[in-house]
Amino acid sequence: MNQSLREDSAPLAALRNSLAAAPWFAACGQPLGPGERDTALAYLAGLGFDRSPLEGVVGWSEATRLIQDPGWSRDLWAAESAAEKSLYREGLALYGESRLLELLSEITEAAAPIHDNVLRALSRAQIVDATLAKVAAGAAAQACHQQALAILGEAPPGHALTRKFQLFARGRWPLGLVARTAYVF
């Protein structure tokens, strides 16, 4: 075994421990505050979308429509995927494949209960939709995975995927770009 490879990450442990307490989806539908707007704009700018106007989303039905809109931006998704791959390569060099996958799996397992938060948020909105609950939980889990990659790949603190995770961790759901406008629920 290569002795220079790392075994553990304190920031990753902190992320894992923080997931249960975060107010997942609790702020969805509320007006965006200045701090949230700044975080969202930093997320977009970090992926090269610094000229995109930003809009809030008022309800779950509008959010559901937007994420199925044929005009959704594949470019933003591709930019996130490219950032993920780059961070994965960095993490690979630091931890080795086996340990990196173990650490990422720990975050995936810790993110599984977020589904319960979604069910509560939907319940508050008097919505019963098992599929939408899984969609939202999947989006949050993806953000957790991306933040884990940012930590393990030692990305700078203001990395775009960290900004995205911060929005989720504040109870928001960044929905992506539709017709060049960015939407945060």
Place this chain on the structure above:
Amino acid sequence: MTPATITAPVKSVAALMDMPEEYQTAVRKIVRSHAVNELYGAQVYDEPAIALAPNPYLKWLACRIAMEEYGHHVRFRQLGEQIGIPAAEMTPQGKKPLSIFEFPLKSWEEFCVVKLTADLAEILQVEDLMQCTFLPLRNLAKMTMPEEIFHSQFGKDTCTELVKTEEGRKKVQAALDQYFPMMPAFFGKSNSANNELYRRCGIKRHTNEAMRADFMKRVREVVEGHLKLKLPEVAEAA
């Protein structure tokens, strides 16, 4: 039909250790198989499907499904560790996965067909385990069943949407034509020694042949009755 020689419930992992060696072997075999195949299925079908999905709604849904399938692996692996299966034997590197995972996934339509058919087959297997004599395994089957039902329903729902257009109908039919012939082998060989062992131990209730026949009936109802597509002719006896 092989009568079950063990019918009384085995209530715990500790109680398993007092059971005959044959019973312990049967439990370990089936737990290992589920641990390996849940993981491999997530790796070769569910994770790649995220990239293939046509919009964020379906991409994130695919993310969640991949997580759930991986979660099934974790639960079976945890039980496997408790009953003394070496961790290395519960990975695709340590034990060869089922042949249904050899299909190279290339499109969203193929993924939807995989969920429709393979997850329906999985439901049948889990239904059987929900009556097995080893209670920790029975409880695990009960826990995973709602998610397996959702995954199969997801396959049905997405295929139902896809076949609304002529192009989609052709793609789903093509995916069925390519993938479905692999399905009958999922249930194992006819007159299988493993299956006989499972039934003797009360781990399974049905023969591979009976489960395959039940699957063919149920999948035909969905594919031909509901989707109005043609189920490819396959040799049912593996």
